[in-house]
Amino acid sequence: MTASTNNKDVKDVKNFVWYPDSGATNHLTADPALIHNPMENFGSEWTWSRVPLPPHRKAIGCKWVFKIKQNPDGTVQSHAQQLISSLSFSFGLKQLGKLDYFLGINVKHLHDGSLHLNQSKYVKDFIERAHMHLAKTSSIPMANNYKLTKHDGQPFEDPTLYRSIVGQPLQFHWIVVKRILRYVQGTNTYGIHLKHAPSLVSLSTTTFCDVDWATGTDDRKSISGACLFLGPNSITWWSKKQNTVSKSSSEAKYRSLALATQELSWVESLLTELQLSYKTHMVLCDNLSTVIMTHNHVLHNRTKYIELDLFIVRDKIQAKTMHVNHIPSEFQTVDVLTKPLCTNKFLSLRRQLKVQEASVVQGVY
Structure with missing residues (x-):
């Protein structure tokens, strides 16, 4: 040199x-x-x-x-x-072509310009680590009669393996986990189908929210869940245990509604930052009393424990940036995230969530 x-x-x-x-x-x-x-x-x-x-x-x-x-x-x-x-220098950039793999997600480009996203490689590695690659597959992740507790059954003989998969090792829990792994193995080619949204109209946002009331066997806490659609595509979903015990299903569902409203506020700020126009947000709940409470400005004694949640939702409604409507339970998509379901209902709601096998949607090019 x-x-x-x-x-x-x-x-x-x-x-x-x-x-x-x-x-x-x-x-x-x-x-x-x-x-x-x-x-x-x-x-x-x-x-x-x-x-x-x-x-x-x-x-x-x-x-x-x-x-x-x-x-x-x-x-x-x-x-x-x-x-x-x-130093001052320049360097060339190479056109890598269409995106096909990113952060563990396989991306398939379909003939109509839509995308199919899945994690088949991640699933395969995960299943092999659990020594379940030769197991029989399952059509649903969990039987609808399972109720788990923290102290259900004997300790699992291989706690290191169990914790590497999910968490606390008990024998009966491992049976449930294996059922989930068999389901994941049988659906490793399934993924999210993302379609083009109409470009000449404002984007619509629809949020489904629900709760499985007092489902926790050990602490009787409820499981909240929500999924959010931007146009025809599901862009986010989640389920989590609520922090406190709810005295009624309406109270639990309103807490879930408040959590969904906060998530919706984040999406709203993102769309605003990207300068994308959108319609008034629509939130769908299958509990009629919860829907009525969102439009009732009088606070009753039974709602004093969720007063802050009430104001979070009502501020959005009064600003006319969000509507809360009722939806029949059979169309409540988020049920697939909050509770075990029978096979037919699970498969129906999974389709509503836009989770599909690659061969079902249009061909890949």
Whole structure:
């Protein structure tokens, strides 16, 4: 490696460059020795050699940077100097073609321009780690008569394997986990089907929210769930145990509605930031009393425990940025996320969630 420099840059102490940092003073007294010594050291250690600039080559600009490190009491700790180069360069970008894999997600492009997303590679690795790749598949992830507790059954004989898959190791829990893994194995080609939304109209947002009331056997806490559609596509869904015990199903469902409203607010801010127009948000709930409460401005005694949740929802309704409507239970898509279901209902709601096998949608190109 060769380098080219200029004697004037080295000897002219007036043209130094000074970059203070958190431990450096803002003033510097230039000493020619600080400049000459590093150059001599470079030569003596064979760090580089001075050579004439080859023809048709451009020299890289160099500058000296000096620093004075200070102790906490202000005394000088050390002098430091460094020769740095200022580079400017350009590089080419390669067109990689259509996206087909990203962050563990397989992306398939369909003839109509829509996308099919799945995690078949991740599922395959996951199943093999659990030693379930030869197991018989299951059409649903969980039987609808299962009720689990923290202390149900004997401890699992291989806690390391169990914890690597899900969590607390008990024998009966592992039976349930294996059922889920068999379901995942049989649906590893399933994924989310994303379609084009109409470009000339405002986007519609529809949120389904529900709760499985007092389902926790150990603590009687409820399971909230919601899924949000942007146009024809489901873009987010979740289910989680509520933090407190609800005294009624209406109270539990209203808490779930408030959580869905907060998620909807985040999507609303994202759409606004992207300067995308959208219609008034629609939230669908299968509990009629919950829907009535959202439009009733009088707080009753039975709603005092969810007063904050009431205001979160009502602020949106009064601002006319959100509507809450009733939906029959058989069309409540989010039930698939909050409770075990019979096979027919599970498969029906899974289709409503836009989870489909790649072969069902249009061909890949």
